[in-house]
Amino acid sequence: KMHRTVLALVNIFICGCFASPPNFILLFADDLGFGDLGCYGHPTSLTPNLNRLASGGLRFTDFYCTSPVCSPSRASLLTGRYQTRSGIYPGVLYPGSIGGLPLNETTIAEVLKPMGYATAAVGKWHLGVGPKGMYLPTNQGFDQYLGIPYSHDMGPCRNLTCFPPDIKCFGLCDVGVVTVPLMHNDVIKQQPVNFLDLERAYSDFSTNFITTSVKKKQPFFLYYPSHHTHYPQYAGPGAAGRSLRGPFGDSLFEFDTTVGNLLATLEQTGVINNTLIFFTSDNGPELMRMSRGGNSGLLKCGKGTTYEGGMREPAIAFWPGTIKPGVTHELASTLDILPTFAKLAGATLPRVQLDGVDLTGLLVNRGKSQREEMIFYPTDPSEMYGLFALRLGKYKAHFYTRGATHSGTTPDKDCPVFAVLKAHDPPLIFDLEADPSENYPLPLVGRPDLQKLLDRIMKVKAQFEASMVFGESQINKGTSPELEPCCNPSCSPKPSCCHC
Numbered sequence: 001k002m003h004r005t006v007l008a009l010v011n012i013f014i015c016g017c018f019a020s021p022p023n024f025i026l027l028f029a030d031d032l033g034f035g036d037l038g039c040y041g042h043p044t045s046l047t048p049n050l051n052r053l054a055s056g057g058l059r060f061t062d063f064y065c066t067s068p069v070c071s072p073s074r075a076s077l078l079t080g081r082y083q084t085r086s087g088i089y090p091g092v093l094y095p096g097s098i099g100g101l102p103l104n105e106t107t108i109a110e111v112l113k114p115m116g117y118a119t120a121a122v123g124k125w126h127l128g129v130g131p132k133g134m135y136l137p138t139n140q141g142f143d144q145y146l147g148i149p150y151s152h153d154m155g156p157c158r159n160l161t162c163f164p165p166d167i168k169c170f171g172l173c174d175v176g177v178v179t180v181p182l183m184h185n186d187v188i189k190q191q192p193v194n195f196l197d198l199e200r201a202y203s204d205f206s207t208n209f210i211t212t213s214v215k216k217k218q219p220f221f222l223y224y225p226s227h228h229t230h231y232p233q234y235a236g237p238g239a240a241g242r243s244l245r246g247p248f249g250d251s252l253f254e255f256d257t258t259v260g261n262l263l264a265t266l267e268q269t270g271v272i273n274n275t276l277i278f279f280t281s282d283n284g285p286e287l288m289r290m291s292r293g294g295n296s297g298l299l300k301c302g303k304g305t306t307y308e309g310g311m312r313e314p315a316i317a318f319w320p321g322t323i324k325p326g327v328t329h330e331l332a333s334t335l336d337i338l339p340t341f342a343k344l345a346g347a348t349l350p351r352v353q354l355d356g357v358d359l360t361g362l363l364v365n366r367g368k369s370q371r372e373e374m375i376f377y378p379t380d381p382s383e384m385y386g387l388f389a390l391r392l393g394k395y396k397a398h399f400y401t402r403g404a405t406h407s408g409t410t411p412d413k414d415c416p417v418f419a420v421l422k423a424h425d426p427p428l429i430f431d432l433e434a435d436p437s438e439n440y441p442l443p444l445v446g447r448p449d450l451q452k453l454l455d456r457i458m459k460v461k462a463q464f465e466a467s468m469v470f471g472e473s474q475i476n477k478g479t480s481p482e483l484e485p486c487c488n489p490s491c492s493p494k495p496s497c498c499h500c
Contacts, residue, residue, distance in 0.1 A: 021115060022219070024112070024276050025222045026337065027278065028282055030227055030230040031230045032229055032281035032294060033284050033296040035296055039059065040054075041297060047252060048260070050279065052263070053259070054316050057316050062328075064331075067083055068284060071127060072379075073282040074225065074282060076335055077334040080355060082335070085468070089380065089381050092126065095150055095154050095485065096177070096480050097477070099475060100134070100135025106141075106350035106352065109221060116219060117218070118220040121146075123224050124147060124152070124226065124227050125147055125149045138186060146184050152195075152230065154174045155179045156177070157180070160195065161194075162234035179499065181485045181486075182201075200236060202224070207262065211269055225282070230286070231293065235247075235254040238254070239257060259279075263277075273321045284303045284305075287415065300438040302407045306389045317363050330371075335355045337356070337359075344360060390460065390464075391432070392453075392460055395431060396429070400423055400424065405417045481495070
């Protein structure tokens with residue numbers, strides 16, 4: 001009883017006089033660039049609800065993911081650990097991947113469940129399916145799941161409808177595999193998924209989860225990793241044709257509409273003042289898709305690269321009455337969400353090497369961030385090469401640079417895949433406050449102050465690399481066609497017969 005009393009007092013102190021544990025909603029956009037939202041300066045994006053979060057919450061200017069591609073970024077978000085520790089590298093998981101996020105990794109959901117939280121995931125999982133669905137969200141701490149277990153372009157989409165009345169999806173997507181399934185928990189509800197109804201289903205699932213949890217007087221954690229705005233974009237009747245940005249803008253608007261539905265549900269159920277909503281994105285925009293691929297604003301390059309455009313993300317923390325509206329230039333990362341949620345809920349941290357820091361002081365008291373550095377790994381990290389880049393304070397050092405297929409078509413010659421791997425010794429150093437576009441490396445000659453800075457950077461690099469133990473690569477375990485989700489597993493011929 002004494003322990004419960006102390007815990008309640010701690011929660012009251014931390015949460016700004018809220019006696020009950022706060023609810024959490026974690027919104028994770030897909031391939032959304034630093035320059036894609038209206039509240040981050042895009043002139044024609046239609047994002048009124050995300051703009052509301054930004055104007056009423058704390059908007060970050062220096063917030064990072066941990067990888068410029070999907071699966072490793074998601075692993076870090078949910079575990080508070082770099083993807084190299086959990087083995088979600090190189091690249092991403094596929095429909096038939098044998099591996100997945102190891103079950104001995106502890107997710108945010110598994111941290112919160114012992115505190116009595118209801119937990120649900122809706123949308124893009126992309127952390128493995130595996131034999132008998134062993135890596136699905138319901139085996140990783142989530143009570144419920146509705147979504148596509150990987151990226152929605154990982155299946156043939158040539159004849160699928162992405163916009164009403166019958167506008168086919170742009171491109172071919174992946175061929176030779178099963179069509180994209182919609183799963184409820186570990187059961188396939190629909191294959192292929194109906195993109196025109198998908199966002200409505202996600203919105204209904206999410207609002208019902210909130211309403212049910214409130215009726216049960218149970219704190220909740222909703223994790224919503226959206227498919228919007230990853231290629232191929234899609235939108236239903238309520239959003240199609242509404243934006244000035246075309247397909248990308250319509251897709252973004254449909255996601256924003258769901259954010260509005262969540263806000264309305266929080267208000268109707270009376271828990272909006274006891275709910276922390278955190279929004280960010282998994283990696284930068286896929287510039288190879290041109291106007292359909294997103295925008296990194298003034299940042300250099302995009303998805304697939306360790307330049308700022310690949311890994312610096314929009315991020316917003318919204319909690320009426322607890323987080324004061326404003327803008328912060330403090331350094332923060334997706335790694336920090338697990339320890340922050342744990343602190344606010346009074347939960348115990350996993351007994352493993354965490355890379356995240358608690359942001360409670362920054363969010364609630366507008367204090368300084370505990371994060372001083374950010375590590376940049378490429379899509380294919382290795383112990384031989386180590387870090388590609390490191391940010392320390394306002395300075396960023398590039399030890400290696402390389403373009404990526406995902407960032408093709410841009411006029412910047414450093415972004416496409418033709419920009420091959422280059423080693424830099426001494427590293428290229430940029431002042432990101434003066435030069436966020438990474439255009440002008442600082443000259444080291446005649447600058448003893450920068451030489452001291454470089455010494456500090458190299459020391460931090462050496463310390464971090466000494467602490468990094470690479471986990472077994474889950475992606476290198478390979479794939480098997482038999483593991484691709486099929487609603488009629490005994491049918492033939494596969495994969496075309498997997499249809500229901």
